[in-house]
Amino acid sequence: MSDRVTAELAARLPAGALLTDPDSVARYAHDDAEWAPFGKPLAVVRPTRTEDVAAVVRVCAEAGVPVVGRGAGTGLSGGANAVDGCVVVSFEAMNAILEINPREQLAVVQPGVVNDDLRAACREHGAWYPPDPASSPWSTIGGNVSTNAGGVCCVKYGVTRDYVLGLQAVVGGGDVVRLGRRTAKGVAGYDLCGLFVGSEGTLGLVTEITVKLLPGLRAPERTVVGSFDSLAEAGEAVAAVAAGGVVPSALELLDKHCLEAVDAWKNMGLSAEGNVLLLGRSDTPGEAGEQEVDALLRCFDEAGATWSARSTDQHEADALFAARRLAYPALERLGPVLTEDVCVPRADVPEMLRRIEEAARRHDTHIANIAHAGDGNLHPLIITPPGDDAARQRAQRAFDDIVDDALSLGGTVTGEHGVGLLKRKGLHAELSPEVVAMHHAVKNALDPHGIFNPGKVFGTP
Amino acid sequence: MSDRVTAELAARLPAGALLTDPDSVARYAHDDAEWAPFGKPLAVVRPTRTEDVAAVVRVCAEAGVPVVGRGAGTGLSGGANAVDGCVVVSFEAMNAILEINPREQLAVVQPGVVNDDLRAACREHGAWYPPDPASSPWSTIGGNVSTNAGGVCCVKYGVTRDYVLGLQAVVGGGDVVRLGRRTAKGVAGYDLCGLFVGSEGTLGLVTEITVKLLPGLRAPERTVVGSFDSLAEAGEAVAAVAAGGVVPSALELLDKHCLEAVDAWKNMGLSAEGNVLLLGRSDTPGEAGEQEVDALLRCFDEAGATWSARSTDQHEADALFAARRLAYPALERLGPVLTEDVCVPRADVPEMLRRIEEAARRHDTHIANIAHAGDGNLHPLIITPPGDDAARQRAQRAFDDIVDDALSLGGTVTGEHGVGLLKRKGLHAELSPEVVAMHHAVKNALDPHGIFNPGKVFGTP
Numbered sequence: 001m002s003d004r005v006t007a008e009l010a011a012r013l014p015a016g017a018l019l020t021d022p023d024s025v026a027r028y029a030h031d032d033a034e035w036a037p038f039g040k041p042l043a044v045v046r047p048t049r050t051e052d053v054a055a056v057v058r059v060c061a062e063a064g065v066p067v068v069g070r071g072a073g074t075g076l077s078g079g080a081n082a083v084d085g086c087v088v089v090s091f092e093a094m095n096a097i098l099e100i101n102p103r104e105q106l107a108v109v110q111p112g113v114v115n116d117d118l119r120a121a122c123r124e125h126g127a128w129y130p131p132d133p134a135s136s137p138w139s140t141i142g143g144n145v146s147t148n149a150g151g152v153c154c155v156k157y158g159v160t161r162d163y164v165l166g167l168q169a170v171v172g173g174g175d176v177v178r179l180g181r182r183t184a185k186g187v188a189g190y191d192l193c194g195l196f197v198g199s200e201g202t203l204g205l206v207t208e209i210t211v212k213l214l215p216g217l218r219a220p221e222r223t224v225v226g227s228f229d230s231l232a233e234a235g236e237a238v239a240a241v242a243a244g245g246v247v248p249s250a251l252e253l254l255d256k257h258c259l260e261a262v263d264a265w266k267n268m269g270l271s272a273e274g275n276v277l278l279l280g281r282s283d284t285p286g287e288a289g290e291q292e293v294d295a296l297l298r299c300f301d302e303a304g305a306t307w308s309a310r311s312t313d314q315h316e317a318d319a320l321f322a323a324r325r326l327a328y329p330a331l332e333r334l335g336p337v338l339t340e341d342v343c344v345p346r347a348d349v350p351e352m353l354r355r356i357e358e359a360a361r362r363h364d365t366h367i368a369n370i371a372h373a374g375d376g377n378l379h380p381l382i383i384t385p386p387g388d389d390a391a392r393q394r395a396q397r398a399f400d401d402i403v404d405d406a407l408s409l410g411g412t413v414t415g416e417h418g419v420g421l422l423k424r425k426g427l428h429a430e431l432s433p434e435v436v437a438m439h440h441a442v443k444n445a446l447d448p449h450g451i452f453n454p455g456k457v458f459g460t461p
Numbered sequence: 462m463s464d465r466v467t468a469e470l471a472a473r474l475p476a477g478a479l480l481t482d483p484d485s486v487a488r489y490a491h492d493d494a495e496w497a498p499f500g501k502p503l504a505v506v507r508p509t510r511t512e513d514v515a516a517v518v519r520v521c522a523e524a525g526v527p528v529v530g531r532g533a534g535t536g537l538s539g540g541a542n543a544v545d546g547c548v549v550v551s552f553e554a555m556n557a558i559l560e561i562n563p564r565e566q567l568a569v570v571q572p573g574v575v576n577d578d579l580r581a582a583c584r585e586h587g588a589w590y591p592p593d594p595a596s597s598p599w600s601t602i603g604g605n606v607s608t609n610a611g612g613v614c615c616v617k618y619g620v621t622r623d624y625v626l627g628l629q630a631v632v633g634g635g636d637v638v639r640l641g642r643r644t645a646k647g648v649a650g651y652d653l654c655g656l657f658v659g660s661e662g663t664l665g666l667v668t669e670i671t672v673k674l675l676p677g678l679r680a681p682e683r684t685v686v687g688s689f690d691s692l693a694e695a696g697e698a699v700a701a702v703a704a705g706g707v708v709p710s711a712l713e714l715l716d717k718h719c720l721e722a723v724d725a726w727k728n729m730g731l732s733a734e735g736n737v738l739l740l741g742r743s744d745t746p747g748e749a750g751e752q753e754v755d756a757l758l759r760c761f762d763e764a765g766a767t768w769s770a771r772s773t774d775q776h777e778a779d780a781l782f783a784a785r786r787l788a789y790p791a792l793e794r795l796g797p798v799l800t801e802d803v804c805v806p807r808a809d810v811p812e813m814l815r816r817i818e819e820a821a822r823r824h825d826t827h828i829a830n831i832a833h834a835g836d837g838n839l840h841p842l843i844i845t846p847p848g849d850d851a852a853r854q855r856a857q858r859a860f861d862d863i864v865d866d867a868l869s870l871g872g873t874v875t876g877e878h879g880v881g882l883l884k885r886k887g888l889h890a891e892l893s894p895e896v897v898a899m900h901h902a903v904k905n906a907l908d909p910h911g912i913f914n915p916g917k918v919f920g921t922p
Contacts, residue, residue: 102706103700103703103704103807103808104703104806104807104808105703126706127706147648148648148652150646154645154646155645159646161652161655162623171895171899172895175895177893177895177896177899178893178896179896181873182806182871183804183805183806183836183837183838183871183872183873183876184615184616184804184807184836184837184838184876185611185615185620185804185833185836185837185838185873185876185877186804186873186875186876187608187609187659187873187875187876187877187878187879187880188873188874188875188880188884188887188888188891188892189880189888189892189896189897189900189918189919190656190659190660190900190903191609191622191652191655191656191658191659192656192896192899192900192903194622194652194655194656195651195652195653195655195656197652198648198651198652199651214708215706215707215708216706239564242564242565242566243564245563245587245588245676245677246676247675247676285747285749286746286747286748286749287747288746288747343644343645343646343647344644345565345643345644346564346565346645347564347565372646375644375645375646376644376645376646377644377645377646410643410644411644412642412644412646412647412648412649413649414647414648414649415644415645415646415647415648416646416648417648418648419648419649419650423649426649427649427650430649430650431649431650432638432639434632434633434636434638435638435639435640435650435653436650438632438638438653438906438907439650439651439653441906441907441909442651442653442903442906442907444906445902445903445905445906446899446902446903448902457650458650
């Protein structure tokens with residue numbers, strides 16, 4: 001059967017769109033979630049047009065072959081991992097920015113456009129697309145939409161779903177549909193557009209995205225830094241910022257392990273600055289922005305910062321945020337990283353950080369912490385020496401404990417990375433059986449052939 | 462059968478919760494959409510607890526009796542109108558504010574809480590709930606959620622869905638479920654919470670709502686007024702504001718018919734001010750706010766305003782916005798109002814206003830215009846003399862033409878009021894058959910008994 005499927009695909013697709021040689025196929029078999037299992041794709045398709053995507057879905061629906069969509073493969077939960085015998089649809093060649101319209105405050109893009117490329121293009125038109133995942137130099141808008149990606153400025157500006165106005169998608173057995181709208185408001189029917197955002201490819205393949213822009217260039221940001229002896233003290237500072245009603249444009253946490261990993265790679269001398277750094281920003285113009293900066297520094301100091309300062313050097317400030325962005329790849333150099341993504345109420349950030357440290361001690365594991373701290377979105381990263389199976393088992397137990405702790409604090413198992421494969425058990429712990437049943441009902445209703453990214457999100461782990 | 466159903470309800474509900482006498486039942490038979498048909502309910506239930514709602518749904522699911530949820534009945538599309546033999550569930554007695562938590566920037570409310578009451582309570586806690594439909598003194602958060610209500614400040618702050626973090630709802634055959642979250646971010650599963658927002662009671666009954674708040678009190682607003690000879694000139698000013706990248710905190714339009722109706726009722730002397738008024742506001746603090754005000758006035762003047770001014774008298778400014786809020790009830794005093802709610806791209810506001818005037822002339826109808834103009838969300842209100850059937854037929858034709866015009870400009874048939882009964886034909890014109898089929902699939906999946914507000918939104922007109 002698989003030969004027939006690849007023959008059908010070859011017949012319907014433009015030359016060069018279909019890859020079946022083992023090396024190519026292997027390159028598209030998984031995303032960046034090093035711990036998640038993956039299968040062997042039957043083939044990879046790199047479509048250049050929506051019609052190509054529709055053709056793939058028609059062939060696969062007919063044959064009952066799974067279809068797994070894929071952006072840049074920077075996902076951290078295994079959401080884009082291949083299942084055996086699937087067709088991977090990689091959107092890298094559908095990377096055109098179709099429209100940037102500052103007057104209507106929107107842009108229309110193909111899914112393969114890299115996040116930073118869209119933001120740069122908007123800037124040229126005097127507009128701003130806020131969502132900025134740490135992967136923004138590499139990850140694509142299509143992937144961002146599939147996971148409802150968050151990012152650094154989300155603490156003030158919200159997440160990807162808040163900026164998706166409309167979608168074109170290939171659904172069902174190959175229908176091309178438009179969901180959502182181009183107008184500022186609209187309530188004609190169910191919010192199927194919002195439903196597709198964050199659905200991790202389980203409801204269809206997104207082939208075009210209309211995003212909302214903010215008018216004007218982003219205001220310049222002021223940067224503050226606080227250094228803390230302990231995670232708990234840094235957590236108290238985060239809780240104090242929330243309690244004070246301050247909304248920074250970024251509030252990021254980096255612990256010693258991250259700082260050392262970046263230093264080891266890029267020699268930036270960060271780990272000399274302290275055990276735990278909080279990086280805060282304000283983009284509020286004028287006197288109000290000054291007051292926000294003062295409030296952030298006050299929160300840092302009152303929580304016990306060993307030092308805190310406003311950065312007067314833009315180059316230095318940008319380097320700190322670049323280090324934040326590099327922390328994940330820097331840690332990956334040390335060994336396979338098991339990535340957490342819990343999100344807890346802001347007031348519980350210190351308690352959650354304490355529990356993460358306890359989990360590390362209890363299970364004798366190495367856990368580095370990066371966090372979108374202002375959102376309560378923590379990324380404890382569990383690092384194991386390559387090839388150490390006992391360490392992997394301990395890491396998995398720490399991972400499970402952290403998930404349980406987040407839920408017991410009223411949090412969620414995934415703030416922005418998505419469920420993919422790694423958080424399926426957590427999903428079932430977070431949602432009631434009735435809500436899981438609603439998920440299955442929606443999935444079956446919109447994917448009657450059961451071909452779109454099967455087994456992900458709420459499949460059985 | 463109906464006797465058995467009311468007997469079952471009486472047995473399961475607290476004393477006083479069930480109403481079956483004809484006068485009471487008639488009072489709950491329809492919302493404020495004067496043109497929409499409505500049926501005769503079997504009974505009305507005023508629950509005080511989620512358990513009561515679950516009991517009603519269990520009885521109705523078993524008996525196959527329709528359930529129609531209802532807030533304050535201020536809806537303008539017939540979404541809360543009874544169908545024959547249904548049970549109306551009115552949430553007026555579930556009006557407790559359960560939690561206001563400025564630190565986590567959220568509030569938890571029962572669905573019957575009046576919008577302005579929530580906003581006042583938030584103010585006391587130093588927080589702000591932005592969504593402000595014109596009906597805010599009367600409409601409830603539950604109703605706002607069901608229609609994904611917009612409002613005056615949406616042009617800057619977004620609509621109800623942008624503020625709903627989580628819901629408790631009674632679904633299926635009477636299951637009580639929690640959708641969404643309390644954390645700042647979260648991507649665990651499909652956005653079923655967002656799907657319920659704006660679903661107009663067709664997927665279940667919402668019994669508790671967790672909304673996002675903005676920290677701090679709202680900044681004071683500066684108000685500007687522009688007077689124009691024609692709708693088209695006012696529309697050009699609106700398009701110029703969008704083209705200039707200015708984001709006012711309100712940009713409302715009121716035409717002569719509205720001004721005269723308010724004058725006739727409240728004797729405010731507004732119609733002496735001009736044919737068409739634009740009311741603009743900026744809540745940006747400091748110098749940036751001054752620049753926004755200047756930019757608004759410049760846009761007004763360049764589009765041909767006969768006069769424009771910054772209001773220096775807060776009392777006068779508030780009176781103008783109060784007049785905006787009163788325009789709809791003022792017009793209702795003149796005769797049955799057929800309410801339009803189209804939303805078009807901002808650049809097409811002048812063209813859409815021209816087409817509305819043409820439709821009024823072509824069909825010899827009386828059309829008053831209010832608009833959330835800055836969003837492109839227009840409310841042409843077609844007024845007919847009571848009892849004039851020929852005028853009603855002309856009004857319906859004008860209504861249909863306006864819907865067609867909005868769609869031809871890339872707009873939507875409903876910006877914020879919902880589809881209800883009045884926009885069902887428009888919905889089918891706006892959405893492709895494949896997307897309508899997706900709606901039916903989702904509806905059937907989540908409402909397997911087919912009891913929740915049947916016939917609304919995408920039912921056959």
